[in-house]
Amino acid sequence: MKVPFFVAICLLFVFASCSEYQRVLRKDDVAKKYAMADSLYRLGKYKKSLKLMEQIVPAYRGKPQAERLMFIYANTYYELEDFYLAGYQFERFTQAYPQSDSAEVAAFKSAKSFYELSPRYSLDQKETDKGLEKLQEFINQYPNSAKRPHANELVAELRYKLEKKQFEVAKQYLRVEDYKAAIEAFDNFILDNPGSEFRAEAFFRRFESAYELAIVSIPSLVQERLLTAKGYYNNFTKYYKDTEFAAEAEKIMQDINARTVTTETEPTT
Template sequence: MYFCQMFLRVMKKGILVLGLLMLTVSCSEYQQLLKSKDTAPKYSAAEELYNEGKEEESNKKLKKALRLLEQIEPEFRGKPQGERLVFLLADTYYQLGDYYNSPFQFERFLQLYPNSQKAEEASYKSAASYYYRSPRYDLDQTDTNKGVEELQKYLNKYPEGEFTEAANEKATELRIKLEKKAYEIAKQYHHTEFYKAAIASFNNFISDYPGSPFREAAYYYRFDSAYQLAINSFQFLMEERLEEAREFYKAYKKYYPEGEYTSQIEDSLLDIDKRLQNF
């Protein structure tokens, strides 16, 4: 039993040493490859590392592939392998999650090879890069707007394309993010009692985003902003503002007769009617 355990320990150490030795040799070979001026083995190694890295989701292998691709891509411009290399370079950035370099590289690929079989994939991944760059809704939405624009370009060009479903899902998600930002800005005006600004913002929101999931809430808070503005107004302004709030009540009830905010809005209407009797 003791000798068996000793044998197993020796075997494990041997395997570990062998693994480390192979890794050292592999790293050494890679470093030599980087220094070499022979582009053919670099091309083969870059493609192999790219394929393995993509399949295994190994950033280490993808980064190694990227270094080789960056070295040799200029050497193959205008040659038959150039198209493949430019796409691999762009897609390696994409696979690594470098969504600031990937759209630029995909756009360059499309400019150089607009009729490539990889043109559709490049168009989609270029647009998707902006989707992944899109920040939280409360931050600057430049990349979100760009993502919607680019995804829509892809959908217009490839309405039945391989990535149509994914592009639609991403575009919808980005649009909802933009809607949420606009809605939250208007709602913030309401909560901070800037009721005139809130009413104007909700009017714009309702006009700009007719199919938004925040539409009902926008109708309600527009009404409530008008109601709060009216009851906190000087007497000579109150009647007109109460009537405006009543109109917003009608608009809410037209679209949401049994809506989520029915109880609150009905209570406010009773108060409006009572106050209007004084005029």
Template sequence: MKKGLYILFISMLFVSCSKFQKTLKSDDTAAKFQMATELYDAEKYKKSFRLADQILQQYRGKPQAEKLTYIHAMCSYYLGDYYIASYHLDKFTDVYPQSEKAEEASFLAAKGYYFNSPVYSKEQKETVEAIEKLQLFINEYPNSQYLSEANTLVKELDFKLEKKSFEIAKQYGLISDYKASIKSFNNFLLEFPGASLRGEAFYYRFEAAYNLAILSVDYLKEERLKEALGYYEALQKGYPNSEHLEEATVLKEQLQQELNTFTTKS
């Protein structure tokens, strides 16, 4: 019984593949359109895309063009080819702005850019582009059913930019370029006023300032000690419950002792 069912399944599969290949090689655009639609509905996106891609140009300006253009773009999306999908979905919304699928296509085009965003340690051109696309969607469809997800994606991408900027500033400290670290953290705090890593940035900025002051030559030390103490005060005032405050306080006492030696000399 099982063997018979297996043979029947193989036979049906062979017939199905033969029909697809026959349609793919034919000049019958109507048959290709019908099969592309059927395959799309059956979630066989690779085959559907191949057929749709063959006849897309031939349907330009025809009533079926909107549906075919949508299927063609969505197949790319479901196949994970987000660069191509976003391009075609953007094109769909440009050509058919009044389509009932325009909102969905606009969101998925923007989401495709989100999927193309690399890890935070790499160049973030695609991340910036994805944020811009998602923000455009949010502005255009403020009552969209996709609004909550779009906002969530923007927050994720914003954090990626925040994380990259933070890690660059922190890295300067690790390689003992304390001036660059302080400057980078200052830029970070200006660029990301609501950053989740803001408290961490206050601490590592202070730590960099501490190291810069302690290691400075005498004629620069007093000024840098005072500057570092100022960064400590900013940390203490802004983040009194920081997990780094106890450690920072120990460093602050060392700075104060160093500064007292200048006062004693005076």
């Protein structure tokens, strides 16, 4: 079977290119490595380009080509979605070249790399905190940047994730019937997150937790804790009486009133 002429030419070109790449990779000619790394980077062949850059980055420190090399080195990690190294290398770039024309882009991509490392809300949120810190640093440093709206969107996403984490921890205390811990956790959530979309439910769940704590308490503590629950109900209705939790809150409150009246009308001995 004959290979078409055009296909044969393409195959020869590919083999020749691969062979040339391997030769440059093995040799000690730093200039050729730089030229080929730059060419491969422009073509989007990041893995091959990275292998060459890893060999020459130390040799170019302090030289005129270092600024561009360090930027594309960091951006190669970014394009390959190795966000841990991308964030680190972009951070190094901004520290080494704060006056560079690429400093703003590098600062944003460094911050976004840490954003990309943020895990789902149920896991440890150390990387989320780091991402928020870096994004806020970018916003503060470049307040007029065209990338600021996008940075603000990323900040909002990460803050939502932290809110979700804190809120779900509080709900878990309620689910496992650790009502004291639930009340404290919902208290902290309400204080920490004044604009959260979970705030209405947090007010309601705090009230629910206080009610549950009251009805499982020893008799001498029931009335005091029912009064505390009433206070939480009043706080809920003050701000969120028209929410989806209102009907359930009212039902609980009717039971609290019934329990309070029953106790108050019992004959004393």
